[in-house]
Amino acid sequence: MDPREVADLARLRRARDYMDRHYAQRLSVPQVASRALMSPAHFSRKFRSAYGETPYSYLMTRRIERAMALLRDGASVTDACFAVGCVSLGSFSTRFTEIVGETPFEYRRRDHGGMAGVPPCVAKVWTRPLRVPAGS
Missing domain, CATH: 1.10.10 (Arc Repressor Mutant, subunit A)
Incomplete structure (x- = not known):
């Protein structure tokens, strides 16, 4: 894994942690993507690749939990x-x-x-x- 991929994973983790802490607030993909310093489309692709589900699906699962x-x-x-x-x-x-x-x-x-x-x-x-x- 090259340093850029490691940096992307760290930013994705930061965004996921943000969703975990703020799950009860109105959150949008662009808002969370900005936490990862990525465009919404790029963030969604990277998030799904890293975690196996879309950001919205992840957020809803946490809310249901x-x-x-x-x-x-x-x-x-x-x-x-x-x-x-x-x-x-x-x-x-x-x-x-x-x-x-x-x-x-x-x-x-x-x-x-x-x-x-x-x-x-x-x-x-x-x-x-x-x-x-x-x-x-």
């Missing part, structure tokens, strides 16, 4: 939706169902008592939603 934690803690679906930065309950529910495999209401209603006493860092890994590529 955080919403899952809120729902396990008893937040309403509406409150979880808006707390993670989504502006449409319908779009949130559709994306949640696509990623998690059940509706937010079903997920919230399910017993999560088995997670009691589990450190948050471990719970985060155990419950992390995994995207399955289309056609797999």
Whole structure:
């Protein structure tokens, strides 16, 4: 790997960390790409190549991941939706169902008592939603 590629990866990591910290804010690809010092198109291509998903897909997965934690803690679906930065309950529910495999209401209603006493860092890994590529 040449020094330019290493520098690109460091900038992509910086942009990804920015999305992780600011997931609940309105974020656009141009805004995040500017953190990586790249054009939006170049950033999107590089991000997908490095992380296996588009920046938008990554951001939505992080939002759903955080919403899952809120729902396990008893937040309403509406409150979880808006707390993670989504502006449409319908779009949130559709994306949640696509990623998690059940509706937010079903997920919230399910017993999560088995997670009691589990450190948050471990719970985060155990419950992390995994995207399955289309056609797999």
